[in-house]
Amino acid sequence: MLTRRHFLTASAATLAAPLAPRRLWAASTLTLGETRIDTLSDGNLVLPVDFILGGMPEAELQDIRARYGLPSDQLTPPCNVTLLRDGTNTVLFDVGSGPDFQPSAGKLTEALAAMDLTVEDVTHVLFTHGHPDHLWGLLDDFDEPLFPNAQHMIGQAEFDYWTDPETANTIGEARATFAAGASRRLGVIADSLRLLIDGEEPLPGIFARLTPGHTPGHLAYEIAGPTPAMVLGDCIGNHHVAFERPDWASNSDQDKALAATTRTALLDRLAVDGHAIIGFHLPGGGIGRVERADKGYRFVEET
Template sequence: MITRRHVLIAATAALGAPPRLWATTTLDLGGARIDTVSDGALVLSPTVLFGQMPQAELHELLARYGESLDRFDPPCNVTLYRDGKHTVLFDAGAGPDFQPSAGKLFEALATLTLGPEDITHVLFTHGHPDHLWGVLDDFDEPVFGHAVHMMGRIEHAFWMDPETVARIDEGRKGYAVGAARRLAALGERLTLLEDGAEVLPGITARLTPGHTPGHMAYALAEPTPALVLGDCLSNHHVAFERPDWPTGSDQDIAAAAATRIRLLAEVADTDLVLIGYHLPAGGLGRAERAPAGGYIFRPLEG
């Protein structure tokens, strides 16, 4: 069963930012429960994201979804998993230092009468600001003080390598500095994961590289198998219809495309529930093969 609750708050004062809509979307997995809670939304440059794609085809594709290249404001859906023993966050949101339209996780958790002290585990998909930067408070102390924090070993090594700041492109240097500071502050609180590791009973880490070198998705087992995607499928239109197209937000463009192509074929054939950080309808849905090729994102019905 899927249910949705929405709480509309006043529009943010940031010029040009989207209105602040807090939402929770709940999926009963049969023995466990998923809630996706809103950390707000991002304001991104469509040119940076889609600039390397064939523009005429891109405009036609986006128009079918009522989108344009004027602006791109993807939602940020933080996944909360509860099985009666563990209360698990997948990613920690953006915190206050990235964009004013994001970093709203505490307010969203409050709609479920939860606070940071209730979280037992934080599982990171990757080290980008909207997924990691919410892990520290204003005093650089861990926000989720009672939680075990986990990240893929490859991802951690990339952001902690002193050479990453020098090698990464100019637009991501701030990402590298911010990630290294936060991961260093977590220190021994952080457990490193390998591909295929059983993180907790019924939760398995899956390496899905390209968006970042060590990006992890997390597979949730029976009775309702689901996959927490992070950013390996980062929108509901281009990424699904044309997973082969180059996306400017990906660290390794070719590897990210290969991951999308492989992953979409798998989830369409297995009818797996997808939980996407930047997908609409709380991020919950399935991938269907489109008659003309590619895939269609189908939100779960509420």
Template sequence: MQINRRMVLAGMGGAALAHGPLRAFATTSAQIGDYEFVSVSDGNLVLPRSFFFDGLPQEDLAQALAPFDLPLDQLEPPCNLTLLRDAERVVLFDAGSGPAFMPSAGVLLDSLEAVGVAPEAVTDVIFTHGHPDHLWGVLDDFDDLVFPNASYHMGQVEWDYWRDPATVDTIGAARAAFAAGAARRLEAIEDRVSHFSDGEEVLPGITAQASFGHTPGHMSFVVGGSEALMIGGDAIGNHHLAFARPGWASGSDQDPELGAQTRERLLDRLSHEQMLLMGFHLPNGGLGRVERDGDSYRFLGTEQ
């Protein structure tokens, strides 16, 4: 059975393509000041190649993809959540897919157990945005909160977008399931969520950075001071093109033009300031630095 873009956006595609046992693991970590960062896996997505590459100039695309040995039918981007620990808090950035999105994802709780973190120990969940692989994991199979003792934090613009009853009718048929699923989960945490805007401190040492485009209110976060790390969410995704052709539109962005502008701005800052980046769908656990290479960039994993 072949998967298509509409099936993926409706959250059905993984069932058709899931194969092999799911893996749960923590892949990489960093220490900045008093903050310990750990990349914890939620598995991976299974997406048709066309989801990323349709509509792009084919000759230039082939040149950009030449360094990668990519399959012809589908890609399996990893899902890397950032766990932050200090003396007072256990903070999770995003909540993963949970049991209802794709069979190839949803292993976050096993990954947290591997690093000694119980769901009850999580003090805060900070969302980059409301797509299923970032939000749907707040509820389990019985619609109970997975992180029952946590406070939740989401940007005001993003919250308003997914809580607007009109979104399900305006987001497009392919993403309507995203809107319905987000609305139900946000309603479940409504009495324990706080909101923030660009430039505000979400928690001590954690500052929100507007990175709109992937979704209307997508947020990234900078943690630390003179030495810092950026949690980028999906603002910089699909590493095959995001660094080599940052100005190209991405089919995964709800506003492709704005998403490209945001990507170029973040990459320029990351390379200029030599700030660590933790990317949700980037390889090697998502942790690395960005290096400018002429008019493009390179992602250097922490092992380099």
């Protein structure tokens, strides 16, 4: 069963100051048998348009821009962190940006509080990949793990990439801070980190799926249930060009050609299988389905 609910919540500071603005959180809920999945807002990113759309065929891109009302200067994709609860485990897929990336993001602890949860309640953290908006919320102000009771897991290939000293020299100047930030954070938990391979079952009914290209070891997570669901991370990174023209190269991907191949094959499979999807940067909380369209696919948001 898919539902959406909207609710007003206040941070501790807001509760102490009743006249301060309150944050409106939109949470989408997906129920798979006894398992409940909520998406929690970590805020949003603010990106130059060319970070995603640069270099794409201009004539067809203009049509897509018009249909989706995309601005010409910057994009503000949402950041949807997935929370899974099965009665035993409380699982986060990624941890958001934390305070050190962009001021518009890093709001996950507020969203957890809105669900009457604390960081101590989280039992597992499963990372899709090592980019700042997914990983940098790992540590607290004292550089200790923010989720002290959680077992943390990431793909073996992803861990190897971000902890390799050569990555900072090869990733490109624009992403050099990504490498430094990921290496530092993963280094703190390296001794206790569980490393995953493609097809592994990190928790009962959750399967790691290698979906490379956006980053070298990117993982999506398939969740078993009456209607299976897939936590996408960034292997499908937006609701417009990624669906309509998954074969187009995007500047947001580190290996553009591989990412396009991964994206196209995955969308084809999801459209056939009818899985629910949960996208980190998809609108409306990120929960929906994939349908075939004239030239590609479309994201159908669940309401």
